[in-house]
Amino acid sequence: MKIESVDLYYLAMPAIKNIGDGSQDALLVRIAAGQWVGWGECETSPLVSMANWACPMSHSACRPVRDGVLGQRLETPADIARINAEVRKLGLDIAQTDHTLSGIDIALWDLLGKRRGEPVYRLLGDKQAYPKTPYASQLFGDDPQQTLAKARTMRDAGYAAVKFGWGPFGQGSVDADREQVAAAREGLGSELMLLVDAGTVWDEDVSAAAARLSMLDAFEVTWLEEPFVSGALAAYRELTARGSRVQMAAGEGAHNFHMARHLIDHGGIGYVQIDTGRIGGITPARRVAEYANAHDVTYVNHTFTTHLALSASLQPYAGMADHTLCEYPVEASDLATRLTKDQLRLDADGQIRVPESPGLGVDPDPAVIDQYHVDVEMYVAGRCVFRSGAIAGSNTDTAGEVARGGDMAD
Amino acid sequence: MKIESVDLYYLAMPAIKNIGDGSQDALLVRIAAGQWVGWGECETSPLVSMANWACPMSHSACRPVRDGVLGQRLETPADIARINAEVRKLGLDIAQTDHTLSGIDIALWDLLGKRRGEPVYRLLGDKQAYPKTPYASQLFGDDPQQTLAKARTMRDAGYAAVKFGWGPFGQGSVDADREQVAAAREGLGSELMLLVDAGTVWDEDVSAAAARLSMLDAFEVTWLEEPFVSGALAAYRELTARGSRVQMAAGEGAHNFHMARHLIDHGGIGYVQIDTGRIGGITPARRVAEYANAHDVTYVNHTFTTHLALSASLQPYAGMADHTLCEYPVEASDLATRLTKDQLRLDADGQIRVPESPGLGVDPDPAVIDQYHVDVEMYVAGRCVFRSGAIAGSNTDTAGEVARGGDMAD
Numbered sequence: 142m143k144i145e146s147v148d149l150y151y152l153a154m155p156a157i158k159n160i161g162d163g164s165q166d167a168l169l170v171r172i173a174a175g176q177w178v179g180w181g182e183c184e185t186s187p188l189v190s191m192a193n194w195a196c197p198m199s200h201s202a203c204r205p206v207r208d209g210v211l212g213q214r215l216e217t218p219a220d221i222a223r224i225n226a227e228v229r230k231l232g233l234d235i236a237q238t239d240h241t242l243s244g245i246d247i248a249l250w251d252l253l254g255k256r257r258g259e260p261v262y263r264l265l266g267d268k269q270a271y272p273k274t275p276y277a278s279q280l281f282g283d284d285p286q287q288t289l290a291k292a293r294t295m296r297d298a299g300y301a302a303v304k305f306g307w308g309p310f311g312q313g314s315v316d317a318d319r320e321q322v323a324a325a326r327e328g329l330g331s332e333l334m335l336l337v338d339a340g341t342v343w344d345e346d347v348s349a350a351a352a353r354l355s356m357l358d359a360f361e362v363t364w365l366e367e368p369f370v371s372g373a374l375a376a377y378r379e380l381t382a383r384g385s386r387v388q389m390a391a392g393e394g395a396h397n398f399h400m401a402r403h404l405i406d407h408g409g410i411g412y413v414q415i416d417t418g419r420i421g422g423i424t425p426a427r428r429v430a431e432y433a434n435a436h437d438v439t440y441v442n443h444t445f446t447t448h449l450a451l452s453a454s455l456q457p458y459a460g461m462a463d464h465t466l467c468e469y470p471v472e473a474s475d476l477a478t479r480l481t482k483d484q485l486r487l488d489a490d491g492q493i494r495v496p497e498s499p500g501l502g503v504d505p506d507p508a509v510i511d512q513y514h515v516d517v518e519m520y521v522a523g524r525c526v527f528r529s530g531a532i533a534g535s536n537t538d539t540a541g542e543v544a545r546g547g548d549m550a551d
Numbered sequence: 552m553k554i555e556s557v558d559l560y561y562l563a564m565p566a567i568k569n570i571g572d573g574s575q576d577a578l579l580v581r582i583a584a585g586q587w588v589g590w591g592e593c594e595t596s597p598l599v600s601m602a603n604w605a606c607p608m609s610h611s612a613c614r615p616v617r618d619g620v621l622g623q624r625l626e627t628p629a630d631i632a633r634i635n636a637e638v639r640k641l642g643l644d645i646a647q648t649d650h651t652l653s654g655i656d657i658a659l660w661d662l663l664g665k666r667r668g669e670p671v672y673r674l675l676g677d678k679q680a681y682p683k684t685p686y687a688s689q690l691f692g693d694d695p696q697q698t699l700a701k702a703r704t705m706r707d708a709g710y711a712a713v714k715f716g717w718g719p720f721g722q723g724s725v726d727a728d729r730e731q732v733a734a735a736r737e738g739l740g741s742e743l744m745l746l747v748d749a750g751t752v753w754d755e756d757v758s759a760a761a762a763r764l765s766m767l768d769a770f771e772v773t774w775l776e777e778p779f780v781s782g783a784l785a786a787y788r789e790l791t792a793r794g795s796r797v798q799m800a801a802g803e804g805a806h807n808f809h810m811a812r813h814l815i816d817h818g819g820i821g822y823v824q825i826d827t828g829r830i831g832g833i834t835p836a837r838r839v840a841e842y843a844n845a846h847d848v849t850y851v852n853h854t855f856t857t858h859l860a861l862s863a864s865l866q867p868y869a870g871m872a873d874h875t876l877c878e879y880p881v882e883a884s885d886l887a888t889r890l891t892k893d894q895l896r897l898d899a900d901g902q903i904r905v906p907e908s909p910g911l912g913v914d915p916d917p918a919v920i921d922q923y924h925v926d927v928e929m930y931v932a933g934r935c936v937f938r939s940g941a942i943a944g945s946n947t948d949t950a951g952e953v954a955r956g957g958d959m960a961d
Contacts, residue, residue, distance in 0.1 A: 151931075153607070163610045163644070186609050186645045188931060192602035193647070197563070199596050200573045201717075202750070226754075233751060233780070234573070234829075235596045236806055237603070237647040307611075340612070341643060344636075345809075370643070372809030375816070396646055399755075399782030406785070407817060419644075520928040521561075521598060 142175035142256075144213045147245065149194060149529055151187035152513040154474050161280055161307030161340055164446040164470065164477035167513075169505060170244035172252055174215050179252025180505055182450045183244035184418030190241040191517055193232070195527035202233040206241045218264055221249045225424045229397075239396035239421050246422020247453045247501070254500035260456075261501060265427055267460020272492035274301055275469030276336060278445060281308030285324035292328020295471065299491050302466065303329055306338025306366065311349070319356045326360040338366040341394070345373035347380050354385040364390040364412055371395055374407040381409030388412060392429075393443040395420050401429040405438050414468070416443035417453045426457040430464070440464045447477045448484050452501040455485075459495045467493055476513045480505050552585035552666075554623045557655065559604060559939060561597035562923040564884050571690055571717030571750055574856040574880065574887035576925075579915060580654035582662055584625050589662025590915055592860045593654035594828030600651040601927055603642070605937035612643040616651045628674055631659045635834045639807075649806035649831050656832020657863045657911070664910030670866075671911060675837055677870020682902035684711055685879030686746060688855060691718035695734035702738020705881065709901050712876065713739055716748025716776065721759070729766045736770040748776040751804070755783035757790050764795040774800040774822055781805055784817045791819030800824055803853040808835040808842075815848050824878070826853035827863045836867040840874070850874045857887045858894050862911040865895075869905045877903055886923045890915050 153166035168187040172179045183190050198204045209228035214220055225246055232238030250261045262270050277300040282288035288305060295303045305325050310318055322337060329335055337357060343349040350368035357365055365387050369376045371394030381389050388411030395401035397420060404410050413433045417426045433440040440461065442454035451470070458464045470477070483503040485493050496502025519527040563576035578597040582589045593600050608614045619638035624630055635656055642648030664671045672680050687710040692698035698715060705713045715735050720728055732747060739745055747767060753759040760778035767775055775797050779786045781804030791799050798821030805811035807830060814820050823843045827836045843850040850871065852864035861880070868874045880887070893913040895903050906912025929937040 157608050157610070159608065159611045159614075161611050163613065166607075166609045184644070186603070186606045186613055186615075188606035188929070188936075189599060189602045189645055189647050192599045192929075193596070196596045196598035197576075198567050198569065199576045200567070201569045201571050203573065203596055204569075205596075230754075233804070234594070235599055235647070236650050237599050237645070240646050344640075370809070372807055372813070374809065374813060394643070397782055399780070399784065403782075403784060403813060403817075407813075515932045516930070518928075518930040519598070519602075520926070522925045526598075 142215055144172060144174045144210055144215055146173045147171070147207065147210055149191055150510055151191065151515045151517055151529060152476055152510060153515050154476050154513065162474065164473035167446060167476065167480070168244060169510065170248045172245070172248040174252060175256070177252050177256045179248040179250070179255065179500060180449060181244035181247030181251060181422070181453065182418050182447060183240055184416050184446070184450070185240035188517065189237050191527055191529070192519060193235060193237040193241040195519060197521060197526070202231070203235055204231040206232060206238060206245065210245055215249060215253065218253065221246060221253065222424055224249065225421060229421070240419055243418045243420065243422045246424050247417055250423045250456070251500035258499050260495060260497055260499060261423065262456045262459040262495060265456065265460070270459040270495045271462045272488070272490070272494050273455065273467035274465050274491070275467050275487060275493045276300065276302035276304050276334065277471040278304045278468045279472045281305045281310050281321055283308065285320045288321050289324040289328045292325045296329050296333060299487065300333070301491060302334035302336065304336035304338055304468070307340040310337070311339045311342035315352050315356065318353055322357065322360045322362065335360065335362050336364050336366065337362050339368045341367045341370045343368050345369050345376040347376050350380050351383060354383060354387055357387045358385055362387055364388045366390040366414070367393070371400060371404065374403055377404065377408030377410060390414055390441070393419065397421055398425040398428045402432055405433060405436050410438060412439045412441050414441045414443040415454070415457070417457065418450050423453060423456055430458040430461060434461055434464070439466070441466050442468050444468050445470050446473055447480045448503050449481050449501065449505060451485055452495055452503050455495045456501070469493060476509070479509050482506050552625055554582060554584045554620055554625055556583045557581070557617065557620055559601055560920055561601065561925040561927055561939060562886055562920060563925050564886050564923065572884065574883035577856060577887065577890070578654060579920065580658045582655070582658040584662060585666070587662050587666045589658040589660070589665065589910060590859060591654035591657030591661060591832070591863065592828050592857060593650055594826050594856070594860070595650035598927065599647050601937055601939070602929060603645060603647040603651040605929060607931060607936070612641070613645055614641040616642060616648060616655065620655055625659065625663065628663065631656060631663065632834055634659065635831060639831070650829055653828045653830065653832045656834050657827055660833045660866070661910035668909050670905060670907055670909060671833065672866045672869040672905060675866065675870070680869040680905045681872045682898070682900070682904050683865065683877035684875050684901070685877050685897060685903045686710065686712035686714050686744065687881040688714045688878045689882045691715045691720050691731055693718065695730045698731050699734040699738045702735045706739050706743060709897065710743070711901055712744035712746065714746035714748055714878070717750040720747070721749045721752035725762050725766065728763055732767065732770045732772065745770065745772050746774050746776065747772050749778045751777045751780045753778050755779050755786040757786050760790050761793060764793060764797055767797045768795055772797055774798045776800040776824070777803070781810060781814065784813055787814065787818035787820060798822060800851070803829065805830050807831055808838045811839040812842055815843060815846050820848060822849045822851050824851045824853040825864070825867070827867065828860050833863060833866055840868040840871060844871055844874070849876070851876050852878050854878050855880050856883055857890045858913050859891050859911065859915060861895055862905055862913050865905045866911070879903060886919070889919050892916050
């Protein structure tokens with residue numbers, strides 16, 4: 142079969158807050174081939190990736206994502222790898238290509254799984270999926286009291302591990318951070334795993350991060366996530382060389398396999414966290430999982446949004462029994478929470494498993510898409526190059542003109 | 552003074568060819584503050600960066616470039632560094648931000664130089680600019696005969712160094728590549744410096760690149776440029792470990808200081824090639840130049856387009872006497888060639904110098920902008936978020952609405 146159409150849907154909450162909550166909007170990808178439909182999601186700025194999908198060619202290595210996707214043959218996982226490589230080659234000089242490709246790649250795996258009647262992890266070569274221990278992932282409270290309350294709520298909900306991140310952490314004094322972490326530990330009690338996410342707040346300032354290490358260690362924090370931006374390998378290396386029991390976690394900023402590998406090879410991280418919505422999809426994420434597994438680094442998904450994104454992010458390491466943690470969003474927006482009727486819920490043991498149904502096992506609800514859908518139109522030299530008209534709109538033709546067709550029927 | 556307006560201009564040749572010629576379109580940036588105007592240029596897909604400039608906020612680390620620029624104070628080089636850091640922070644989760652920021656940063660330096668009455672290199676702290684030896688940069692011919700003719704033309708034009716790249720090179724057999732390189736060397740004669748640019752054709756395949764090393768060495772090729780994508784550090788390291796006299800050159804794909812540093816720290820390259828239109832502007836390019844200088848790696852600009860981009864790309868190392876080569880475009884499009892009336896011409900010794908006039912010393916010609924200008928409009932939820940109407944259009948307000956104002960008068 143051939144890829145016949147690709148539709149992009151920009152969903153957004155009515156008001157977007159200036160906080161570190163990435164679930165406030167979404168870019169959904171719907172791909173149709175033969176009688177099958179697959180869904181994916183990009184972790185991206187929707188408008189930027191829509192432009193990246195539809196932009197005019199600038200030169201042979203600066204072409205729109207659509208040029209590497211529409212009309213391509215899709216029969217096997219090798220076809221997905223080929224499409225992935227082709228999109229990157231054509232889009233070499235467009236940095237956004239990695240983010241846009243991510244949702245495409247995920248939708249292709251979903252589609253192929255549905256056609257084969259198998260979950261994606263099996264198409265990746267794994268025989269069975271192992272349960273993962275979810276860590277409840279949320280923002281720090283605005284003050285320690287809020288953080289204390291959030292921690293108690295998650296402990297009462299039965300989570301064995303909880304992460305706090307962003308918010309005021311790292312923006313003020315070491316003492317202020319200590320109060321936040323103390324509140325988190327107090328609320329969780331001594332048994333639960335506590336993780337802290339600095340959200341790149343120190344950029345590449347090793348001393349600022351190092352000043353928190355003993356405090357984090359005292360509260361038995363398992364990992365300090367993203368003290369620095371992803372590229373600051375020397376800063377990561379310098380910090381990990383201090384030999385703290387607190388390990389470093391990073392990787393959500395990796396846009397391709399190489400960037401994740403660099404953190405493992407040269408950054409000294411203990412956990413590599415991959416967002417399949419950003420690294421180019423399930424294909425490169427799987428490669429990172431295999432590389433991490435071979436280099437004694439623990440692979441973890443990065444997911445703060447929908448259960449579609451969650452299922453996609455679990456597939457690359459679902460079959461790896463030794464990598465047992467998973468990020469689990471607990472305070473996503475209404476849009477992200479309700480997008481899929483199917484959800485990956487905690488089982489009786491408090492564990493998460495990927496769906497055993499074909500593909501990703503979670504489809505978006507058309508009513509929720511309709512509720513939160515944002516129309517986008519782009520004109521270049523008076524010609525409409527992109528239009529996402531309601532949920533019946535299509536932006537999928539191969540001729541460079543905007544098509545009228547396409548619908549949600551699947 | 553404060554940054555009052557930013558205008559983006561998408562220029563394009565009437566027909567874009569599917570070849571590795573990056574001069575076929577351009578994204579110009581015009582910034583106004585006080586009574587001053589500065590110009591910059593992004594090496595990017597214009598539509599994608601326009602979306603990146605104007606996109607709605609997704610969350611606190613996924614905001615449009617405009618949010619870090621409009622209304623900012625601009626008095627000193629430190630202000631430019633602050634704006635650069637702020638844009639990257641707000642745009643952390645939008646990969647395209649680095650490319651879009653590039654033209655902004657360049658225009659800010661140009662503007663500040665004009666206000667101070669000094670060329671940019673002096674604002675960077677250098678007392679004088681040293682001449683650079685230009686290498687004529689062009690694509691391989693479609694066949695060895697064309698390459699031979701191109702080489703002879705450049706030798707007759709007086710260039711001391713010539714680079715051939717892209718085209719058929721690396722796409723076929725080693726023998727086919729040998730014929731191309733042999734033709735280039737024959738046309739140049741034995742004295743001229745010959746450089747070869749593989750244009751990332753082997754992705755990360757070390758054996759494919761290694762199979763060409765002895766041939767390149769036999770024709771006394773000084774560097775092999777971009778055998779692999781920028782992130783493939785392990786492939787670069789493996790190839791440089793072979794110990795060939797042919798050195799590796801790379802860096803045009805670096806989107807920030809860190810990526811360029813990784814090629815120096817972990818890739819074993821001999822030349823680092825930075826495009827100020829892609830790495831985030833003159834600010835991070837300067838940092839790379841200083842890092843390269845301290846680590847015995849030769850800094851070279853990457854420029855294949857206009858003389859505005861050329862002046863910008865030379866500023867970071869104009870004051871470094873030991874880094875003597877510069878890339879010089881010799882077959883750019885009509886648009887790129889004619890964009891600026893001021894040009895950086897070879898002097899009587901065949902050398903290039905950055906202009907001594909204030910700022911970058913080269914301004915775009917309004918008539919050429921008008922001739923090649925492409926209108927762009929973007930609508931989100933029925934609201935126009937970006938419009939580049941003719942050259943009198945503006946897209947610069949701070950309120951999120953499209954403004955009517957702005958003009959070319961400067």
